[in-house]
Amino acid sequence: MFITRKAEFSASHMCRNAEWSDEENRKVYGAAANPHGHGHNYVVEVTVEGQPDPVTGMVRDLKEIKDVLDREIIEPFDHRFLNREVAPFDKTIPTAENIAVEIWNRLDSKLTNGSSRLHAVRLHETSDFSVEVRR
Numbered sequence: 001m002f003i004t005r006k007a008e009f010s011a012s013h014m015c016r017n018a019e020w021s022d023e024e025n026r027k028v029y030g031a032a033a034n035p036h037g038h039g040h041n042y043v044v045e046v047t048v049e050g051q052p053d054p055v056t057g058m059v060r061d062l063k064e065i066k067d068v069l070d071r072e073i074i075e076p077f078d079h080r081f082l083n084r085e086v087a088p089f090d091k092t093i094p095t096a097e098n099i100a101v102e103i104w105n106r107l108d109s110k111l112t113n114g115s116s117r118l119h120a121v122r123l124h125e126t127s128d129f130s131v132e133v134r135r
């Protein structure tokens with residue numbers, strides 16, 4: 001069984017490779033390469049896999065998932081300029097793909113225990129674009 005919890009954060013980013021010229025960056029990333037950055041209201045959906053506990057009837061306490069998401073993702077990411085304020089995005093270009101991988105890495109050990117485990121992280125960057133990391 002899979003259970004999914006959603007959370008939101010607002011952050012700004014720019015997609016630029018520091019080793020490329022302005023022209024090369026613009027060709028690859030378009031307006032997202034603008035060095036002033038731009039914002040998104042990101043929506044992250046975290047899916048945990050397991051079986052309902054016979055006593056509680058729950059795969060995992062939703063409050064616990066919310067607390068982990070708040071502590072590991074929302075607090076460090078919300079209202080930040082990712083490239084400047086959140087490692088590793090000073091070195092790794094914060095595309096939706098790379099942000100989703102970082103979210104997975106931050107959550108995996110925290111949401112995987114004896115009876116249930118992290119199954120997927122889906123990150124919506126806009127209403128018509130999302131990426132997913134899955135085990």
Ligand code: NI
Nearest residue numbers: 013032038040
């Ligand atoms: Ni963007």
